[in-house]
Amino acid sequence: MNEDSIRSLFRPWPWVLLIFLPLAACQMDEPAYTTRFMAFGTLIDLSIIGVDRTTAEQAASALEQDFAFMHQAWHAWDPGPLGRVNRLITHKEGFSVPPSVLPLIRLGKLYEEQSGGLFNPAIGRLIDLWGFHSDAPECRPPPPPEAIRALLKSAPGMSDLDLEGIMLRSRNPVVQLDFGAFGKGYGIDLAIAHLREMGIRNAIINAGGDLRAIGDRGGRPWRIAIRRPSGGVLAIVEVSGDESVFTSGDYERNFVYEGETYHHIIDPRTGYPAKGSRSVTVLHTDAATADAAATALFVAGPENWVHVARSMGIKYVLLMDNTGTMHMTPAMARRVKFMEQEPDIKLSEPL
Ligand code: AMP
Numbered sequence: 001m002n003e004d005s006i007r008s009l010f011r012p013w014p015w016v017l018l019i020f021l022p023l024a025a026c027q028m029d030e031p032a033y034t035t036r037f038m039a040f041g042t043l044i045d046l047s048i049i050g051v052d053r054t055t056a057e058q059a060a061s062a063l064e065q066d067f068a069f070m071h072q073a074w075h076a077w078d079p080g081p082l083g084r085v086n087r088l089i090t091h092k093e094g095f096s097v098p099p100s101v102l103p104l105i106r107l108g109k110l111y112e113e114q115s116g117g118l119f120n121p122a123i124g125r126l127i128d129l130w131g132f133h134s135d136a137p138e139c140r141p142p143p144p145p146e147a148i149r150a151l152l153k154s155a156p157g158m159s160d161l162d163l164e165g166i167m168l169r170s171r172n173p174v175v176q177l178d179f180g181a182f183g184k185g186y187g188i189d190l191a192i193a194h195l196r197e198m199g200i201r202n203a204i205i206n207a208g209g210d211l212r213a214i215g216d217r218g219g220r221p222w223r224i225a226i227r228r229p230s231g232g233v234l235a236i237v238e239v240s241g242d243e244s245v246f247t248s249g250d251y252e253r254n255f256v257y258e259g260e261t262y263h264h265i266i267d268p269r270t271g272y273p274a275k276g277s278r279s280v281t282v283l284h285t286d287a288a289t290a291d292a293a294a295t296a297l298f299v300a301g302p303e304n305w306v307h308v309a310r311s312m313g314i315k316y317v318l319l320m321d322n323t324g325t326m327h328m329t330p331a332m333a334r335r336v337k338f339m340e341q342e343p344d345i346k347l348s349e350p351l
């Protein structure tokens with residue numbers, strides 16, 4: 001994950017503003033503080049309810065510093081902590097992992113195992129080969145098939161990493177860590193924990209449409225817009241309590257070559273962009289899991305997402321396949337409101 005890709009974790013989308021639509025005809029009686037700040041080269045929208053302005057401003061400034069720290073810590077290829085890990089991983093000897101990177105390695109191992117390897121943050125070289133470490137991937141031919149085959153043959157995976165305490169050793173020199181698929185979620189979890197330490201009980205942190213909400217908005221749920229892959233709003237979902245909403249889509253980063261679109265979510269089994277899904281939205285308590293699961297279920301696709309969702313402990317899923325059919329868990333179907341006429345819906349068994 002280089003500077004561009006860390007930035008791209010937090011890219012702003014204009015439709016994000018829709019997330020804060022208040023419910024019509026409701027009154028707000030608690031003070032609301034909203035602000036936006038740059039983090040990772042883009043905008044984070046923060047809303048805080050029910051504390052005085054000074055506390056809210058202090059919280060916003062603390063979060064800005066947190067995100068700046070994460071930006072520096074989680075570069076995959078620059079000289080920061082993760083860049084150092086990625087350089088040392090190519091050697092056989094063990095080394096101590098910086099504390100800022102350790103939890104991401106542990107979580108990456110867990111998600112890879114739960115997803116049966118469909119979620120694989122060890123495929124950094126493959127992502128780089130496709131050019132998706134850049135925020136604006138160039139229109140160019142896809143990588144040569146033999147280069148993809150060579151990387152697949154080396155089969156980099158998180159299980160190649162032996163972690164004992166803080167000591168890490170890689171059994172595979174081709175492993176390169178790329179936390180682009182859940183770093184944003186994990187960062188938002190840390191930021192929410194920080195808000196809570198500051199006594200804040202009602203807030204929403206929204207990074208480019210991916211968010212975690214705690215509490216509510218003056219007694220009313222937060223209303224969240226889910227983006228339609230072709231643009232505009234696909235559906236609305238209400239959240240309150242403590243919930244994250246994360247979407248992975250083929251529209252987020254891609255390039256077109258000779259009429260074919262190549263997007264940034266790679267199927268580790270084929271080395272090519274995953275086929276079958278257009279977007280996947282996941283609701284879950286913690287943002288890191290929601291973020292990882294949205295990516296993993298996108299790779300699993302319309303045929304296989306149910307068992308991956310079950311093993312990752314996910315109950316709310318909306319997957320739009322490439323024919324426009326919406327695959328949902330019954331629990332998700334009870335919560336989403338589609339903006340236009342009801343699409344073609346396929347419900348899974350309850351999870
Ligand atoms: P997201 O937008 O959260 O789905 O994350 C996509 C990003 O995760 C890509 O830009 C890559 O950096 C990385 N990535 C792509 N494919 C995978 C995969 N199968 N497992 C884990 N990370 C991936």
Ligand code: MG
Pocket residue numbers: 180181182246248290291292293294295
């Ligand atoms: Mg993700």
